[in-house]
Amino acid sequence: MNKTYKKFILLFVIVIIILLYFLFKYNKIIHQNQIDILVSNKVEIVQNELTNQKNQALSLAILFSKNQNIINNLEQNNPKELKKELLVLLDNIKKYTNQTNIQVQIHTKDLKVFVRSWEDKDIGLNLENFRKGLVKVKNTQEPFVSNELGKRFNIKAISPVFNKNEEYIGTIEVIMDYSxxxxxxxxxxxxxxxxxxxxxxxxxxxxxxxxxxxxxxxxxxxxxxxxxxxxxxxxxxxxxxxxxxxxxxxxxxxxxxxxxxxxxxxxxxxxxxxxxxxxxxLPKYEYLGEINTKSNLKNNEEKEKREIIIK
The missing domain is CATH 3.30.450 (Beta-Lactamase)
Incomplete structure (x- = not known):
């Protein structure tokens, strides 16, 4: 084997090694980009689901604030009847949607606890000093939702409550945890x-x-x-x-x-x-009925007959 042939072989091996090295680096970059995209997509899913949960809580707070029984009982200082109304509403939500993580709190216009759906403690407690979301809604008189810290940290959607004269009489708050x-x-x-x-x-x-x-x-x-x-x-x-x-x-x-x-x-x-x-x-679809195979076969036979006639 002459020297020229040996040099050619050596050069060929070096080129192959270099190509394999760059191929390895390229595949590694592609793989890393794929992982980056996957993580970004998963994080976006979590953020979207969290936003949906907030929007759902806010929608409920706004709907409850328009309930005439709630408005009347708050204005007439009748917490017992108001709580009965809340429990009926929450029971219906639980019955038809299987959502069990919803709690409701109603406050007077000076931000004192008026009714809580889950307990009767702290009635009359002034929340103004540590509940910034409530203060914001009182000042702006517009609905608001956020992750907010209180005795618990969870999703709190707050809507102002107005009487028939459009006077601000308090707030209603829908609370959801992350379950x-x-x-x-x-x-x-x-x-x-x-x-x-x-x-x-x-x-x-x-x-x-x-x-x-x-x-x-x-x-x-x-x-x-x-x-x-x-x-x-x-x-x-x-x-x-x-x-x-x-x-x-x-x-x-x-x-x-x-x-x-x-x-x-x-x-x-x-x-x-x-x-x-x-x-x-992706959405999951299931068909739970019975498939009538005889009917399908009959329809297929009739379709074939019509195609023959047309031809």
Whole structure:
């Protein structure tokens, strides 16, 4: 084998190695771009579902504020009858929509608790000092929804209540936690755990006995224990040093849950399988009736006969 042939072989091997290297780098970039797009799509799904939940709460608050029985009982200072009306409305919603995470609170025009659908404590409590959303609605007299901190951190949709003379007489508030959101996202292959910064426990007293997760506290009674244990072992995933983290087939990311003034005081941790196709987000249709195969065969035979006649 002469020297020229050896040089040619060596050059050929070097070129192949270089090509394989760049092919590897190119495939890695393509794969990374695909993961980036997947994460962005999943985060968008979570944000859209969260927005839908807020819009639903706001719609209910506005509808309740137009209920004449609610208006009359608030104006006439009749909390017992008003609470009966609320419980009937909520029972109907539960019966026909299976939504069990809705609570309603009604306030007087000076922002004192008038009626709560879930308890009778704190009636007459003045909420003006720590409920910024209520103050905003009182001042603007327009509906408003946000993730807001009180004794709990959840979705609070508030609508002003007016009497027949269009006088402002109070507010009605629809409260939703994140349980329905969690269930819907789980169906889409996404696990979530909402977490509140533990420094706000002085205000959010209802969570004082909930499990901690580093500098956060879990704010849902029902949550994915496996996801919680996973985060407990990988606390670095709670930081925002990276847009997302990969752990084998898992992708972990988060979105901030801002309060009234858009300050992020909580986060929603998100986890999903990076190899899972995104078809679950499509509507699911099922036909539960019986298919009459004889009728279909007969129709097909008649169709074939008509086609023969036409020809």
């Amino acid at each position: 329905d959101l969690k269930n819907r996202l789980k169906y889409l292959g996404i696990e979530i755990i909402p977490l509140l910064e533990k420094k706000y426990l002085k205000i959010a007293q209802n969570y004082k006995d909930n499990p901690l997760l580093d500098d956060y506290i879990v704010i849902q009674e029902e949550y994915d224990k496996k996801f919680y244990d996973f985060l407990l072992e990988n606390k670095s995933y709670l930081t925002t040093n990276k847009f997302y983290y990969e752990n084998k087939n898992r992708i972990i990311t988060q979105i901030p849950l801002g309060s009234f003034d858009e300050e992020s005081i909580a986060i929603m941790m998100i986890c999903f399988d990076k190899n899972e196709q995104n078809f679950k987000y």
